[in-house]
Amino acid sequence: MPTIPVPDLAPATEFTLPTCDERTLPNGLTILAIRRPSVPLVEVRLRVPFAHADVAESAVLSQTLLSGTADKTIVEIAAELQSVGGAISVGVDADRLLMAGNSLVGGLPKMLSTLSEVLHGATYPEDQVESERDRLVDRLNVARQQAAHQVQVALMKRVFPGHPYAIQSPEPEEVASVVADQVRRLHAGRLHPAGATLVIVGDLPTEQALDAGQAALADWNGTAAGELVEPVPALQTGPLLLVDRPDSVQSSIRMALTALPRTHADNAAQQLANLIFGGYFSSRLVANIREDKGYTYSPRSSIDHALAGSSIIIAADVATEVTGPALWETWYELGRMVATRVTDEELEQARRYALGTLRLGTATQSGLASLASSFAGLGLRIDWLLEHANRLSKVTVDDIARVSAEILAPAKAVTVVLGEASQVRGPLETLTPVTL
Amino acid sequence: MTTPEQVDIRGTDFPVEQYRLPNGLRVVLSPDRGVPVVGVAVVYDIGIRLEPPGRTGFAHLFEHLMFQGSANVAKLEHMSYVQGSGGTLNGSTHLDYTDYYEMLPSNALERALFLEADRMRGPAITAENLANQIDVVKEEIRVNVLNRPYGGFPWLKLPPVMFDTFPNAHDGYGSFEDLEAATVADAQSFFDTYYAAGNAVLSVAGDFDVAQAVALIDRHFGNVAARSAPAHPGIGEPDLTGERRSSYVDPRAPLPAVAVAWRVPDPVADLTGYLAYVVLAELLTDGDASRLVERLIQKDRTATALSAYLGFMGEPFAVRDPTAIVMQAHLPVGTDVDKVLATIDEELNRVAHDGLAPGELDRVKARIALHMLREDDSVINRVLRLATAETIHGDAGMARDLPRRMGAVTEEQIIAAAAALTPNRRAVIEVIAEGAS
Numbered sequence A: 001m002p003t004i005p006v007p008d009l010a011p012a013t014e015f016t017l018p019t020c021d022e023r024t025l026p027n028g029l030t031i032l033a034i035r036r037p038s039v040p041l042v043e044v045r046l047r048v049p050f051a052h053a054d055v056a057e058s059a060v061l062s063q064t065l066l067s068g069t070a071d072k073t074i075v076e077i078a079a080e081l082q083s084v085g086g087a088i089s090v091g092v093d094a095d096r097l098l099m100a101g102n103s104l105v106g107g108l109p110k111m112l113s114t115l116s117e118v119l120h121g122a123t124y125p126e127d128q129v130e131s132e133r134d135r136l137v138d139r140l141n142v143a144r145q146q147a148a149h150q151v152q153v154a155l156m157k158r159v160f161p162g163h164p165y166a167i168q169s170p171e172p173e174e175v176a177s178v179v180a181d182q183v184r185r186l187h188a189g190r191l192h193p194a195g196a197t198l199v200i201v202g203d204l205p206t207e208q209a210l211d212a213g214q215a216a217l218a219d220w221n222g223t224a225a226g227e228l229v230e231p232v233p234a235l236q237t238g239p240l241l242l243v244d245r246p247d248s249v250q251s252s253i254r255m256a257l258t259a260l261p262r263t264h265a266d267n268a269a270q271q272l273a274n275l276i277f278g279g280y281f282s283s284r285l286v287a288n289i290r291e292d293k294g295y296t297y298s299p300r301s302s303i304d305h306a307l308a309g310s311s312i313i314i315a316a317d318v319a320t321e322v323t324g325p326a327l328w329e330t331w332y333e334l335g336r337m338v339a340t341r342v343t344d345e346e347l348e349q350a351r352r353y354a355l356g357t358l359r360l361g362t363a364t365q366s367g368l369a370s371l372a373s374s375f376a377g378l379g380l381r382i383d384w385l386l387e388h389a390n391r392l393s394k395v396t397v398d399d400i401a402r403v404s405a406e407i408l409a410p411a412k413a414v415t416v417v418l419g420e421a422s423q424v425r426g427p428l429e430t431l432t433p434v435t436l
Numbered sequence B: 001m002t003t004p005e006q007v008d009i010r011g012t013d014f015p016v017e018q019y020r021l022p023n024g025l026r027v028v029l030s031p032d033r034g035v036p037v038v039g040v041a042v043v044y045d046i047g048i049r050l051e052p053p054g055r056t057g058f059a060h061l062f063e064h065l066m067f068q069g070s071a072n073v074a075k076l077e078h079m080s081y082v083q084g085s086g087g088t089l090n091g092s093t094h095l096d097y098t099d100y101y102e103m104l105p106s107n108a109l110e111r112a113l114f115l116e117a118d119r120m121r122g123p124a125i126t127a128e129n130l131a132n133q134i135d136v137v138k139e140e141i142r143v144n145v146l147n148r149p150y151g152g153f154p155w156l157k158l159p160p161v162m163f164d165t166f167p168n169a170h171d172g173y174g175s176f177e178d179l180e181a182a183t184v185a186d187a188q189s190f191f192d193t194y195y196a197a198g199n200a201v202l203s204v205a206g207d208f209d210v211a212q213a214v215a216l217i218d219r220h221f222g223n224v225a226a227r228s229a230p231a232h233p234g235i236g237e238p239d240l241t242g243e244r245r246s247s248y249v250d251p252r253a254p255l256p257a258v259a260v261a262w263r264v265p266d267p268v269a270d271l272t273g274y275l276a277y278v279v280l281a282e283l284l285t286d287g288d289a290s291r292l293v294e295r296l297i298q299k300d301r302t303a304t305a306l307s308a309y310l311g312f313m314g315e316p317f318a319v320r321d322p323t324a325i326v327m328q329a330h331l332p333v334g335t336d337v338d339k340v341l342a343t344i345d346e347e348l349n350r351v352a353h354d355g356l357a358p359g360e361l362d363r364v365k366a367r368i369a370l371h372m373l374r375e376d377d378s379v380i381n382r383v384l385r386l387a388t389a390e391t392i393h394g395d396a397g398m399a400r401d402l403p404r405r406m407g408a409v410t411e412e413q414i415i416a417a418a419a420a421l422t423p424n425r426r427a428v429i430e431v432i433a434e435g436a437s
Helices: A055-064 A074-082 A105-121 A126-144 A147-159 A172-176 A180-190 A206-217 A267-279 A284-292 A320-339 A344-361 A365-377 A384-392 A397-407 A421-429 B058-065 B077-083 B106-121 B127-146 B176-181 B184-194 B210-221 B271-285 B291-299 B337-354 B360-376 B379-393 B397-407 B411-420
Strands: A020-024 A030-035 A041-049 A087-092 A096-104 A197-202 A240-244 A250-258 A300-306 A309-319 A414-419 B017-020 B026-031 B037-044 B088-093 B098-105 B200-206 B244-250 B257-263 B305-310 B324-330 B426-433
Touching: A020 A206, A030 A206, A030 A365, A041 A105, A041 A365, A041 B360, A055 A087, A055 A096, A055 A126, A055 A172, A055 A180, A074 A087, A074 A105, A074 B291, A074 B360, A087 A105, A096 A105, A096 A365, A096 B360, A105 A197, A105 A206, A126 A147, A126 A172, A126 A180, A126 B291, A126 B305, A147 A240, A147 A250, A147 A309, A147 A414, A197 A206, A197 A365, A240 A421, A250 A320, A250 B127, A267 A284, A267 A300, A267 A320, A267 A344, A267 A384, A267 A397, A284 A300, A284 A309, A284 A320, A284 B127, A309 A320, A309 B127, A320 A397, A320 A414, A320 A421, A344 A384, A344 A397, A344 B077, A344 B098, A414 A421, B026 B210, B026 B379, B037 B106, B037 B379, B058 B088, B058 B098, B058 B127, B058 B176, B058 B184, B077 B088, B077 B106, B098 B106, B098 B379, B106 B200, B106 B210, B127 B176, B127 B184, B200 B210, B200 B379, B257 B337, B271 B291, B271 B305, B271 B324, B271 B337, B271 B360, B271 B397, B271 B411, B291 B305, B291 B337, B337 B411, B360 B379, B360 B397, B379 B397
Parallel strands: A030 A197, A240 A414, B026 B200, B244 B426
Antiparallel strands: A020 A030, A041 A096, A041 A197, A087 A096, A250 A309, A250 A414, A300 A309, B017 B026, B037 B098, B037 B200, B088 B098, B257 B324, B257 B426, B305 B324
């Protein structure tokens, strides 16, 4: 067979982003609008600061915010939205409440008026609260049986003791006792425009989107200042935490490290160091424990820039019998990042990947809307990505070495393993101190 | 009920060009200069249903081998060339096809074409790669099926209840025994039979110039050996004439669950008849205003989660006959499954006898239009829809025509579809929950 050379890349085109226009209303709500005319649809994200809200009450609120007003039932609200191709979902975490919706572009006024109606007048009917609360309990009981959920719960408790991030999902028993009045009080106290951001992305001029947002939400009331979460505590290293899951056929390995914040001068270098270590398929961790040793299906390392602190989370679900070796190889790859230098080729490849994914992530209406909304939570706008691209293009091998020493040293990692303790405890104890 | 608001439902009109290379490879091009990215997909007309008896899971295992390198690409280089160009990639194995795809900045188009052509000429099938990927696939099955509640429910659990023949009934993820028995010779023979240029479709969508793409495709795929598609053996089975039911114990499942399926018209030969069921599924379970959500979740509280969809793997327009409409529900602890099935029957009867509420069909269609347009906004979804439409329906243009076809479904068709979903034609699988905490 003839040797065929790998084709070179054509010259890269300039990375550009659509304009993001904004308007802040007297009530404190900021509206951001981006025009992307690819398909005749519109995406909406309303983000409200929601720190320190009770986890169980918040969960019930998010499931019942659209379940009734003084003059509409849950079915009427949903049917009206559906008539413009629309739907709205509500999610909540330790930082914010997020209402996310989409519709045919002509349905934007209807979607926004629905947002306004429930923000002003959600009634949380007793029967709906009761039924959604029971469903939530059922879902949480299902989640409790899932290894990924169990290990996440254990990891967050271990990494963020005493901080709101320690408990991100309520216990079923706590949800079961929530009543409609508690949810109504939470809504009245916390769902206000101060610090909130409405993002509108779609096939319409930004002025028109801003006007529509203003028309619907200018009279959104209230003065409560949006609360923010205090910074996360410093990571406390210690023995490996082993969580028993009887009859588990795999061990879920998780490691956490402290990362630099998104706005840190070394953030671009940090992103590339994480990619080279385990942040994409073409990384050292995947080459080692998947493609060479076959220990796992999808090992990965990701940087989580939460509002109150940034972390690197490493994850691998491995066969029970290779739990020890898989942990050892992961430590080895962390150590190699710190003790030796990456190659120019590894850096260039990670850099091109990071630059390319900026384009891919902003190439849909929904991608742009979600990005603009989460950036707004950090006080940033999407044009920050243009500066970030510029910083990515300047990272050197020396920068990677410096930042790796800071963030990837194995001695700084906290490790949690969930699995069949009777089988994995011995092998793990031969490597490191273990606490059950 | 409020009167639905009328909104303009516009379709997309992205261009679609189709042609065939002398070696048999079909090509679909859909330029769109509005995004700085390009999507490339190669779909092979081979899926789970045609894998050899005694080799369950082989189509999927082979998909993994396609990422292990080829004549001019060393192990791990396929991924590093794509990702090192700023792109993302994946592949997936379905009942009737296997897809491989990349989405990249548009300056990397030629590199993606080279990579797909190189593995179309033949992946690096070695004993070492095979043994490694058998281990990886076993971990994939452990994480997705064996180590979690409801693993494989209902896509692996319901087909053996509904069907009798190996192609339709067997476990597509594969038994560990069959996976471990796979040999290099099996893989080579599978490649020789099914990974022929004549059995494949190449699709490119996004930011490219058509004339330039045609030249690049000729350069890289023109010398792939001409091999024709194998004759499809036929996988038809007769409809059920009596209800079939089965159940199994899931030691980790905290809630009982049930899935029920009925055969539907041939999605290729009778697309019009089939689309009525696509709309019906949406009408029954999409959102708080849908029939079954209102009844089972809000009113009776006999279900805690439910959905209805076409095809066991949820690819309504990329599956051949025989296929099904599937409804699945998780139930509160202690709920009687028969009661839930009887309520579903009652609601189907209500559609069949009383028809639809004013505006109901229009609002359901508006939401379906949104789903389709939203998929089209993503270059990778668009390139895959075009390639699978060409593979399964023999016409990529069908993907573009779907919104119009869906919009033409009538109330009479929905009524007829609901009336056909009778208990004597259904297959039911029940999960007995033993993971209650």
